[in-house]
Amino acid sequence: MIQLNDLFNQPVKVINVGIPSFADDLKKQGVPVIHVEWRPPAGGNKKIAALLERIEHSQEVFHTSKG
Amino acid sequence: MVNNVNIELANKEAIKLIQAAQPIIKGVGVARDVVPGMRENMILHAGPPITWDRMSGPMRGAVIGGIIYQGLAKDQASAEKLAASRDIVFAPWHEHSGVGPMAGVATANMPVWIIENKTHGNRTYCTLNEGLGKVLRFGAFSPEVIDRLRWMQDILGPVIAAALELRGEINLKSLIAQALQMGDEVHNRNRAGTSLFFREIAPAIVDTKFRDADKKKVLEFITSNDHFFLNLSMPAAKAMLQAAEWIKGSTIVTTMSRNGTDFGIRVAGLQERWFTGPAQMVKGLLFPGYSDADCNPDLGDSAITETAGLGAFSMAAAPAIVRFVGGSASQAYEITNRMYEITEAESESFQIPALDFRGSPTGINLLKVCERDILPQINTGIAHCRAGIGQVGAGLVNPPFACFEAALEAFAETYAPVFQ
Missing domain, CATH: 1.20.5 (Single alpha-helices involved in coiled-coils or other helix-helix interfaces)
Structure with missing residues (x-):
């Protein structure tokens, strides 16, 4: 099982659900992000x-x- | 039993009727003779019912112009007095099987298109497009506007009527399908549609027995106005949607329209009832010299195109339109893709090349609008808020959610009553 500290020592990959601006902010920082439309x-x-x-x-x- | 209805089947039936509809141009007649219920003192207008005291500036301007044109009053002051009296009867075009762009004002003497749905036999009507600039539909009523309307009555209408008699009926559904392949969405972009119509009608106009000067002027009038086809795409859309009126239990929206004060919708399973909310401000591109303060709220029956899956619903077919209504080409694709979420079917006739010829999003489902919290998208012209000035821009707008909330409530009361 991955320890919490290990998680943050790896490159972050994000699935963003709902508010698109959260995904946009991460994209601006070069973080790979998949946005899922949901409301x-x-x-x-x-x-x-x-x-x-x-x-x-x-x-x-x-x-x-x-x- | 009140709730003895299968909504899914009712919607399938409504969609089947809309898809099967075949609108054709049957002819041109005079409103008094052909529009059901038309009377000498009646003024038809766009949108849901409205009284003179609640009308916006451009709607009032168009009513004043209509009264003067019809010979019911000689000037603005007497026309206003008459409009405020009980001697004039106001009625929505939609309640008389027709549609009118912007203010949509029509009076008994006006020539109107007669559109027939060949599959089901229902007929719809619309005035002939006046062109751009100072025109009645944007609330202008100066002498040049009235003179043009009289020329349309005396020459334009009769010449096209005679040409259609020689030429025979014209398949409008086919013209709209072709126009979509050529970059129109047949609401705010009608350049291809107008050209296609011109190709169909021009030889027959030449063959009529009218004076050469009149025929030349008619041909010039049609070809100089990119929006000429709008007054054909609108009643065609109405003819298709009318086929689904009033399928019991169906949640398909058959009308979206605005009178410049209220936005109104009607739903197949709820019959003639209007569900209204305040007309919204349009966001878009304004002509030089105008600001937001000059703009009237959303106006016109032209949202019938969106209701039928055209207009903004088919914006992906017409990316060039963003130069007129604002936004970007990618936004046009996004809008069309979003509209698939609230519609029940894809058109079997109207295809969008840029989306791999996917059928346009067809049949707005009231339940999907409410469940997904996505409002229909409309693109539209913007009228000046004062009578007599005209168009000040074009843009994008949505209906107020209040219309859909009220319709949903009525649908639940009708088909899912709570017994005490």
Whole structure:
């Protein structure tokens, strides 16, 4: 198992998830970085997420009732 | 039972109808005779319903011009008085099977394109494009604007109508597909589309029995205006989307439009209901001498092109457009790629060469917009905020999220009710 100190003694390779500016900052410092586009469902908006869940649930009920 | 609907199947049906639609140019008629529900005292406008007191500067300017052109008032003061009275009926073009660019004002005497979806038989309508500079659609109403509208009524409309009778119908879907291969996205870049249309119609115009001077002026008018094709791509897009109205349970967006004050959307499964939010400011390139303070909020029915997967949704097909609306060519590719995330299908007809001929992103899905928190992208002209000045630039804009939130709420109430 790699010790924490060993990790920081190696070249850093980064996978950045979400906010692109974090990846941009690392790129400017010459750090290899892969950026993954990700945002929370419904942009983190609880009301929208609840409405989407309600619609999804009604579809599950519909499909179940149809067998 | 209220929620007895399969959303996935409903959307597949809506997409199938949109893909199968075949818009053609059927002819040119007079709005009074051909637009459903058109009346002498009616003014059709872009966007969702709006009253005179809430209209923006360019919309008011276009209404004043429309009233003067129609002969309902002689000058600005009496036109304003009439517009504020109950004697004028305002109605959205979209509620009369049509679309109008920018202010989109149309009155009973105006010549209009008659577009027919040959597959399903539905018809849509749009006025003929006036060109650039001082024009009614940007709120100008000076004598030169009214004179041009009268020439369009007396000469341009009848000449093209006669040419189409000689030439026969023109397949618009094919012209749009070709225009995309030639660097247009048929919203803010219509150079190829206009040229292709010109090739189709010019010989027939020459064969009409009008005076040579009139025919020459008509040919010059078409070929000197790169946006002439916009008033054909818009009703073509409307004809395709109208085919999906109003598929029960479908979450496909069939309308996005703006009246300069409000942005409105309509969704296939929610029928004629409008869901609105404030029209946003457009970010882009302004003509010399203008600043942000001169700009009106987002305006026009032309976002029907984006709703059909054209316009900004197909910007990767038209990288040169960034010289007009701002941004970079790589941004144009990014925009198109992002729009695939909120759409249900790829067009079987409209292909984007730079993306290995991938079909354009088609069928905005309300659920995907809300779940992925990605708003549709629109490119558009910018009108001056005061009546009578005209276009001040072009740029990029999004709808307000409020439209989609309200539509999602209505969809849940309709199809996923909570029983107490």
